[in-house]
Amino acid sequence: MANGIMYVDNIRVEFDDSYKSVLEVCAKAGVEVPNFCFHSDLSVYGACRMCMVEDDKGNIEAACQMAPKDGLKIRTNTSRLLRYRRTIMELILAAHCRDCTTCEKNRACRLQDMAMRFGIHDLRFADTRDLPPVDHSSKAITVDMSKCILCGDCVRVCEEMQGMSILKFIGRGPDLRIAATGDAQLSETHCVSCGQCSAVCTTGAITVKNEIGLAWKALHDPTKRVVFQIAPAVRVALGEAYRLPPGENVLDQLVTALKIMGADEVYDTIFGADLTVREEGAEFLERLENGGVLPLMTSCCPAWVRYVEQERPEFLKNLSSALSPMQMFATVLKDHYQAKDAEDGRTTYHIAIMPCTAKKMEAARPEFRRFGTPNVDLVLTTQEVIKMIKESGIHFTQLEKESPDLPYGMGSGAAEIFGSTGGVAEAVVRFCMPEKDKNTLRMIANSGLRGNDPIRFATFRVGERDVRVAVVNGLANAKTLLDQIAAKEAEVDIVEVMSCRGGCVSGAGQPYSLMPDKLKRAEGLYEIDRSAMFKRAERNPVLNVMYAEDLNDRHHELLHHSYAGAHEE
Amino acid sequence: MAKSYLLKGDVNRPGRISVEKGMTLRQIVDELGGGMANGKAFKAMQIGGPSGGMVTAEQLDLPLDAKALAPWGCRRGDGVITVLDEDRCIVVATRGFLHATQTDFCGKCVSCREGTKRMSELMNKLVGFKADEADVGMMLELGEVVQMTAFCALGKGSGSTLRVAAEAFADDFQNHIDGECPLCAKETRPAIEPGDGVPYDKKQVRIDPDKCKGCSRCSRSCHAEAISGVLKSPYVIDQSKCVKCYTCIDLCAFGAIEEVTING
Numbered sequence: 001m002a003n004g005i006m007y008v009d010n011i012r013v014e015f016d017d018s019y020k021s022v023l024e025v026c027a028k029a030g031v032e033v034p035n036f037c038f039h040s041d042l043s044v045y046g047a048c049r050m051c052m053v054e055d056d057k058g059n060i061e062a063a064c065q066m067a068p069k070d071g072l073k074i075r076t077n078t079s080r081l082l083r084y085r086r087t088i089m090e091l092i093l094a095a096h097c098r099d100c101t102t103c104e105k106n107r108a109c110r111l112q113d114m115a116m117r118f119g120i121h122d123l124r125f126a127d128t129r130d131l132p133p134v135d136h137s138s139k140a141i142t143v144d145m146s147k148c149i150l151c152g153d154c155v156r157v158c159e160e161m162q163g164m165s166i167l168k169f170i171g172r173g174p175d176l177r178i179a180a181t182g183d184a185q186l187s188e189t190h191c192v193s194c195g196q197c198s199a200v201c202t203t204g205a206i207t208v209k210n211e212i213g214l215a216w217k218a219l220h221d222p223t224k225r226v227v228f229q230i231a232p233a234v235r236v237a238l239g240e241a242y243r244l245p246p247g248e249n250v251l252d253q254l255v256t257a258l259k260i261m262g263a264d265e266v267y268d269t270i271f272g273a274d275l276t277v278r279e280e281g282a283e284f285l286e287r288l289e290n291g292g293v294l295p296l297m298t299s300c301c302p303a304w305v306r307y308v309e310q311e312r313p314e315f316l317k318n319l320s321s322a323l324s325p326m327q328m329f330a331t332v333l334k335d336h337y338q339a340k341d342a343e344d345g346r347t348t349y350h351i352a353i354m355p356c357t358a359k360k361m362e363a364a365r366p367e368f369r370r371f372g373t374p375n376v377d378l379v380l381t382t383q384e385v386i387k388m389i390k391e392s393g394i395h396f397t398q399l400e401k402e403s404p405d406l407p408y409g410m411g412s413g414a415a416e417i418f419g420s421t422g423g424v425a426e427a428v429v430r431f432c433m434p435e436k437d438k439n440t441l442r443m444i445a446n447s448g449l450r451g452n453d454p455i456r457f458a459t460f461r462v463g464e465r466d467v468r469v470a471v472v473n474g475l476a477n478a479k480t481l482l483d484q485i486a487a488k489e490a491e492v493d494i495v496e497v498m499s500c501r502g503g504c505v506s507g508a509g510q511p512y513s514l515m516p517d518k519l520k521r522a523e524g525l526y527e528i529d530r531s532a533m534f535k536r537a538e539r540n541p542v543l544n545v546m547y548a549e550d551l552n553d554r555h556h557e558l559l560h561h562s563y564a565g566a567h568e569e
Numbered sequence: 570m571a572k573s574y575l576l577k578g579d580v581n582r583p584g585r586i587s588v589e590k591g592m593t594l595r596q597i598v599d600e601l602g603g604g605m606a607n608g609k610a611f612k613a614m615q616i617g618g619p620s621g622g623m624v625t626a627e628q629l630d631l632p633l634d635a636k637a638l639a640p641w642g643c644r645r646g647d648g649v650i651t652v653l654d655e656d657r658c659i660v661v662a663t664r665g666f667l668h669a670t671q672t673d674f675c676g677k678c679v680s681c682r683e684g685t686k687r688m689s690e691l692m693n694k695l696v697g698f699k700a701d702e703a704d705v706g707m708m709l710e711l712g713e714v715v716q717m718t719a720f721c722a723l724g725k726g727s728g729s730t731l732r733v734a735a736e737a738f739a740d741d742f743q744n745h746i747d748g749e750c751p752l753c754a755k756e757t758r759p760a761i762e763p764g765d766g767v768p769y770d771k772k773q774v775r776i777d778p779d780k781c782k783g784c785s786r787c788s789r790s791c792h793a794e795a796i797s798g799v800l801k802s803p804y805v806i807d808q809s810k811c812v813k814c815y816t817c818i819d820l821c822a823f824g825a826i827e828e829v830t831i832n833g
Contacts, residue, residue, distance in 0.1 A: 046678070046720055047677050047678045047679060047720065048678070048679050049678050049679050049680040049718045049719070049720065050679075052717070052718050060717050060718065062718075062720075080717070083714075084680075084714050084717055084718050087684075087710065087711065087714045088679055088680050088683075088714065088718065091679060091680070091683035091684060091687065092679055092683065094683070094687075095683055124707060125687055125690075128686075128690070149679070150676075150677075150679070150682070152677075169677075171676070172672075172674070172675055172676050172769070173670070173671050173672060173673070173674045173675065173676040173682065173685075173686075174671055174676060174682060174685075174686045175676070176675070176676030176677070176682060
C-alpha cells in the first residue's frame with residue numbers, strides 16, 4: 001500500500017513503508033544514484049557522500065540518510081550534483097591503490113565500476129598516504145588496506161550481522177583507517193574467518209585468500225590424483241558469473257569443467273552430508289535416550305565452531321561430535337584411497353569446492369589430518385573456481401553435462417538442502433522421525449524450519465516426546481539465541497547454527513550478491529531436493545553398503561571429533 | 570543570556586569573555602578585548618575555529634549572532650574568537666585554521682576527510698609560494714564541495730574561512746601566488762594557533778541535566794545520532810558517537826550544552 005508519492009527527476013514514484021530512504025525510492029524510479037557505503041543488508045552510514053540529491057528548494061542532502069516524504073520532489077543529476085560527485089570520486093580515487101589489472105577484484109569491484117561510470121581519467125591529487133603492509137595472516141582472507149576507501153561496510157557487517165566487532169575504525173581525520181582489534185594481525189584476533197567482510201567490501205581491500213596457484217600445481221602434477229568434492233551451495237550460485245539466474249543448478253557443467261581442467265575424479269559433498277545426518281542424528285537420539293547433554297548443536301559450520309571455542313566454551317559440550325560434511329567426505333575418501341594410492345604410486349590430493357571462507361580455516365585445523373597430510377588438502381571457494389574456469393577459457397554455458405563420479409557422487413535430497421539455513425535441521429529431523437511417509441516430509445517442510453527469519457523454532461513428535469528444534473543464522477543472532485538458552489528462555493533440544501545470514505548459500509566465497517538473490521539460491525536447493533531420487537540420508541545405497549562393510553565399527557574413529565574433549569586435554 | 574567565548578589574537582586583553590546577546594563585534598574588540606594591541610588597525614576576525622568563518626572590518630557592527638553572521642560562515646564552533654591586525658598575512662592565518670581540521674575532525678565522511686586534507690596540502694603550497702591561480706581555484710572548489718556535501722557541521726564549515734579570506738584579502742593571496750609577500754617578509758611574531766590549546770580528546774560536549782528541558786531539538790539535529798533521551802526529561806550525549814561538531818551547542822535555547830575539558 002502506497003503511503004506517499006515522490007517525484008524523482010520528474011518521474012512519479014509511489015512508495016510505502018518498506019522504503020527507508022530516498023535512495024531506495026530513486027532506484028524504484030529507475031535511477032541508480034551512485035554510492036559506496038549504502039548496503040541494503042546493513043544500517044545506513046552516510047559516509048561516502050556520493051548519493052547527494054537536490055530538492056526543489058535547492059537543498060542538497062545524502063539520499064541514503066533522507067527519509068521519503070509525500071510530495072517530495074528531488075533531482076538526482078543537476079549540474080552542481082554532477083560536479084560535486086565527480087570531485088568526491090576524484091578524491092576517493094586519489095587515495096586508493098589503482099593497480100586494477102593485478103587486483104583480485106578486477107571487474108568485480110564497485111569502485112572500479114563507479115569510476116567507469118564517471119569516466120575520470122586525470123587526477124589532480126597525488127596519493128600521499130603511508131601504506132600499511134598487506135595482512136596475509138588469516139587462512140581465509142587477505143587484507144590490503146591500501147585499497148580501502150573507508151566506506152565502513154566491513155566494520156558494520158562484522159558488528160551488526162556477526163556480532164564480532166573484530167574490524168574497527170582506528171584514528172581520526174586523515175589518519176582514519178580500518179584495522180583488526182588492537183591493530184593486530186587478523187590471525188591474532190578472535191576472527192572466525194566467516195569472510196562476510198570480504199563479501200561486502202566495495203573494493204579489493206578485503207578479499208578471499210587466493211589459492212588457485214596450489215590447485216593448478218596439483219592438477220599439473222602427474223604424481224597426484226586430484227579428487228574434488230563440490231558443496232551444495234556452490235552449484236546454485238556459480239552460474240551467476242555467467243549471467244544465469246541465482247538458484248540454477250550448474251553442478252553437471254561444473255563437473256565437466258573440472259574434468260577439462262585436469263581433475264581425476266569429481267564427487268559431491270552431499271555424500272558427506274548424508275554421513276553427517278546419520279552420525280549426528282544417531283548422536284542426537286542417543287543423547288535424547290540416555291540423558292546426554294542437550295540441546296545438541298550442529299558443528300557443520302567452522303566459523304560457528306570457532307566462535308564457541310573462543311567466546312562461549314561453556315557450550316562446547318553441546319556441539320555435535322559429528323564432523324562437518326566436508327571432513328566426513330574427506331576422511332572416508334582418504335581412508336579408502338590409501339590402498340589405491342599404494343597400488344598406482346600416486347598420492348590423492350583432495351580439493352573441496354566450498355561457498356565458504358571459513359572452510360579454509362577448518363581444513364587447516366590440526367585435528368583434521370591423517371597419514372601426515374590434511375584430509376582436505378585445499379579448499380577453493382566458488383569465486384576461485386570461477387576464476388580458474390575463466391582462466392582456462394572454457395565457455396561454461398556451452399559445456400555438456402556430466403554427473404559426478406560414483407560411488408561418492410550421490411546423496412539424498414536432505415543433503416542438498418544443507419546449503420540453506422534450516423536445511424541441516426530439516427535433514428536431521430527427517431532422519432529422526434520414525435514416520436517415513438510423504439506427508440511427514442511435507443509436514444516437516446512446512447513446520448517453520450524453512451524461511452529467512454534470524455531465529456526460528458519448530459516442534460516435532462519423536463516417539464514418546466516432543467523434540468524442539470531451533471534454527472539460527474547470522475552469528476549475532478546465534479549469540480542472542482545462546483543467551484536465551486542460558487537464561488532458560490528458549491528450551492530446545494536441537495540447535496542448527498549457520499554463521500552467515502541465509503546459510504551457506506550466502507557464504508563469503510560465493511559471487512557478490514544481496515539477500516534477495518541469496519534466497520533464490522536457497523530456493524534452488526529446495527528445488528533439487530524436490531526432484532531428488534531419495535530424500536533421506538538413511539536411504540543412501542552407497543552408504544548402506546559402507547556401513548554394512550566396516551563403517552559401523554569404525555565410524556567413531558573416522559567421523560567424530562569431540563570439541564569439548566579436545567579443550568579439556 | 571550571556572555566552573562564554575575565548576578571545577585571542579591581537580587585542581589588548583585576550584582571555585575568557587562573556588558575550589551578552591546583541592553585542593556587536595566592535596564592542597567585543599573594543600570593550601571586552603580592550604581595543605587593538607599596539608595601536609594597529611583591525612584586519613579580520615575569525616569566529617568558531619576550523620569549522621567557523623571570517624569577517625572583515627565591514628561587518629564589525631553586526632551582532633555576534635549565528636543568523637546575522639551566517640553569510641560569512643561564522644558559528645559558535647569551538648567558541649574561540651581570533652582577532653587579526655593589519656600586519657597579519659591572511660594566507661598564513663587561514664592555513665592555521667585549515668590545519669586544525671586535520672587534528673580536530675573525525676574523518677568519517679569522504680568529502681570532509683579527503684577534501685580538507687587536500688585543501689590543507691594546497692594551503693601549505695600557497696604559504697610556501699609554490700601555488701598558482703589554479704591551485705587557489707581548486708582549494709575554493711574543494712571548499713564548496715565540502716560545504717555542500719559533508720556529513721556534519723564541522724565539514725560543512727571547513728571552507729568558509731578560506732572563502733571569505735580569498736575574496737576579501739585577494740591581495741594577500743595574489744602576493745603568495747606571485748612569490749613575494751611583504752607581510753610575511755616583515756612578520757616576526759609567531760602565527761596565531763587556532764583553538765583553545767586543549768587537545769581534541771580532552772574535550773567533551775555535555776548536557777547539563779539541570780538546564781536541559783528535554784525539548785529534543787539537539788537530538789533531532791544531531792547528524793551523528795549521538796543524543797538520546799525522553800521528551801521533557803534531560804537528554805544525554807553518547808560520547809562514543811559524538812563528533813564534536815557543536816551543532817547542538819549552537820542550537821540549544823537554554824544554554825544547557827557546553828564543551829568541557831576532561832582530566833586524564
